[in-house]
Amino acid sequence: ETGVTQTPRHLVMGMTNKKSLKCEQHLGHNAMYWYKQSAKKPLELMFVYNFKEQTENNSVPSRFSPECPNSSHLFLHLHTLQPEDSALYLCASSQGDDPYEQYFGPGTRLTVT
Amino acid sequence: AQTVTQSQPEMSVQEAETVTLSCTYDTSESDYYLFWYKQPPSRQMILVIRQEAYKQQNATENRFSVNFQKAAKSFSLKISDSQLGDAAMYFCAYRSAGNQFYFGTGTSLTVIP
Numbered sequence: 001e002t003g004v005t006q007t008p009r010h011l012v013m014g015m016t017n018k019k020s021l022k023c024e025q026h027l028g029h030n031a032m033y034w035y036k037q038s039a040k041k042p043l044e045l046m047f048v049y050n051f052k053e054q055t056e057n058n059s060v061p062s063r064f065s066p067e068c069p070n071s072s073h074l075f076l077h078l079h080t081l082q083p084e085d086s087a088l089y090l091c092a093s094s095q096g097d098d099p100y101e102q103y104f105g106p107g108t109r110l111t112v113t
Numbered sequence: 114a115q116t117v118t119q120s121q122p123e124m125s126v127q128e129a130e131t132v133t134l135s136c137t138y139d140t141s142e143s144d145y146y147l148f149w150y151k152q153p154p155s156r157q158m159i160l161v162i163r164q165e166a167y168k169q170q171n172a173t174e175n176r177f178s179v180n181f182q183k184a185a186k187s188f189s190l191k192i193s194d195s196q197l198g199d200a201a202m203y204f205c206a207y208r209s210a211g212n213q214f215y216f217g218t219g220t221s222l223t224v225i226p
Contacts, residue, residue, distance in 0.1 A: 043216040
């Protein structure tokens with residue numbers, strides 16, 4: 001396992017619920033990412049944070065709301081989701097100014113009913 | 114925008130044999146990084162190998178090696194002496210100089226005993 005943890009690992013929620021996904025990295029990295037992984041599609045980069053500042057929002061619907069209180073923690077707040085939002089949500093971290101790879105968490109398997 | 118294409122959704126290889134996974138990308142940048150990630154079933158995505166675009170020498174990590182053709186924008190992964198534990202989804206990824214990551218759709222590798 002890597003130094004990136006995600007909770008919960010599985011989540012089932014109704015379309016009217018509000019829930020949050022949590023990511024924590026223990027690697028001392030300064031960049032964190034949220035990805036959506038759907039079957040037969042490339043990983044979709046959702047949000048990027050560098051030094052706690054959001055630097056990318058790739059046209060993500062407002063029903064997804066990220067929060068980065070510090071460089072080790074990243075949240076994804078969910079509300080009024082749609083069934084097509086069901087996917088594996090991956091968190092990753094990296095050293096933003098180094099050409100190194102991202103370290104991924106195990107993901108949260110989200111099912112929207 | 115950069116795109117990463119993996120044209121082989123599924124591949125299979127006999128145990129102990131060699132297999133090559135294909136990846137092409139589109140970019141106008143000259144400075145970038147390329148990665149192959151492995152995602153075993155229900156497990157975290159981990160880095161297999163990386164290549165800096167400015168390096169002409171192909172990267173090698175034990176049984177894994179790449180064939181990097183910068184002019185052709187091709188970055189294939191060769192797995193030698195395939196083992197059962199190599200069975201996984203393999204993702205090709207591109208990292209721009211601006212720290213943006215782009216992933217392909219993945220290749221599912223089956224290793225036949």
